[in-house]
Amino acid sequence: MNNYLPELTVRIAMGLGEVDVEIRDRHTQFIAARQQADGGFGGREGPSDLYYTSFALRSLAILGELHGDLADRACDFLRSRLGGQETIVDFLSLIYGAGLLENSAGVEVFAGANEDWREQVAAALEKLRREDGGYAKGELGSASSTYHTFLVLLCLQLLERPIVQPERIRDFLLSQEAEDGGFREIRASKRAGTNPTAAAIGALRIIDGLDQEVADGAIDFLLEMQNDEGGLRANTRIPIADLLSTFTGCLTLTDLGALHEIDTAAAMRYVEGLQQPGGGFFGAVWDEVADVEYTFYGLGGLAILHP
Incomplete structure (x- = not known):
């Protein structure tokens, strides 16, 4: 069984290493500026939460910038949430965020846990x-x-x-x-x-349960999701592409050895077009606010699609 998230983080970090340093620095500054007083990160509005904090930490980790005071403060925020009753999404965000901090910055969120x-x-x-x-x-x-x-x-x-x-x-x-x-x-x-x-x-893939017939069907489906914008749509009813679907679709096609079957240059233009001059990414062409979640998808897209 492959260790999915850690391996994905390494793969994306390696791909981002090929991206221009000025672009990487711009997105690093965008994310760092969104850290709140409690050490966590929030969405487009409202207080810090585990979900958005995880995306901020993932982005900084793949950029090679998860360290120092920012990491220490993020660790304090995660520790403050150890006693809560969390959803699966927040459980994952907490556990993965803690792992990133330990591996990247050497700080242990669970040091005092049972x-x-x-x-x-x-x-x-x-x-x-x-x-x-x-x-x-x-x-x-x-x-x-x-x-x-x-x-x-x-x-x-x-x-x-x-x-x-x-x-x-x-x-x-x-x-x-x-x-x-x-x-x-x-x-x-x-x-x-x-x-x-x-x-x-x-x-x-995690449970070694994927056969070629299922993989081929998924490839055929995902190839149909690319539209004239260059990105991928969420489903057949939605005409507009979005950054989340473009990232997850391209990542899955990469895992299945079929990324070359879409127009990767058009997909890259789509991802780059959602990049903002001050850092961060919009979620789609209709979007007006960049946030840390879509910035992770944008960075992932740059890493996967970079020539």
Whole structure:
């Protein structure tokens, strides 16, 4: 099983190393300027939260700039959230952010935590398992989610805990495959999407459950998602490309050895066109505000698509 997130971070960092230093510095300054008084990072408005803090730390890590006072303050923020009841997304954000800080800056978020905290988190995640083998968004959720199943697997990898009954997870993920080769987010979804497809392929790769037929179907679906803008759309109903779908789609095509099958030059122009003079990226052509989440997707896009 590949250790998905750490390997992805290294891959993107290596790709960004080929990008002009002035561009990297501009985005570093944009992100650093968004650190709040408590050491965390927020979205477009509002207080710091784990989700956006994780994206800021991921971006700084791939830029090679996660160190010093900024890292120490971010560590303080993550420690302040150790006692909270978090969603899967926030669990992942906390655990991964802590790992990035330890690896990049040598600071330990969990230094004072209980010795069995990994087991406690893994047990809490397993409560989200549903009869179909997937994982729901929360304890009250009845439907398994492709995306949240992927997130649980990422969390378990970062916690270095075993993945329980991976064959049931594979069965659930394959049940989410649509006729066009893409994957649905939940069973009730009417159509496949770029991001659920990326999550499904990522999850199947983690559990060594991906076969060539499924991979070929996903490739065919993702190739149809590129539009005249050069970016990728979220699904067949949405005509406009967006940076999240472009990043996840291109990353998945890279993992499947098929990135060359799209117009990569057009995709690169799309990503570069969302880059802002003062640093940061817009999420799509209609956007008006750059934020740390879409800046990570933009940096990832530059890294993957750079010639």
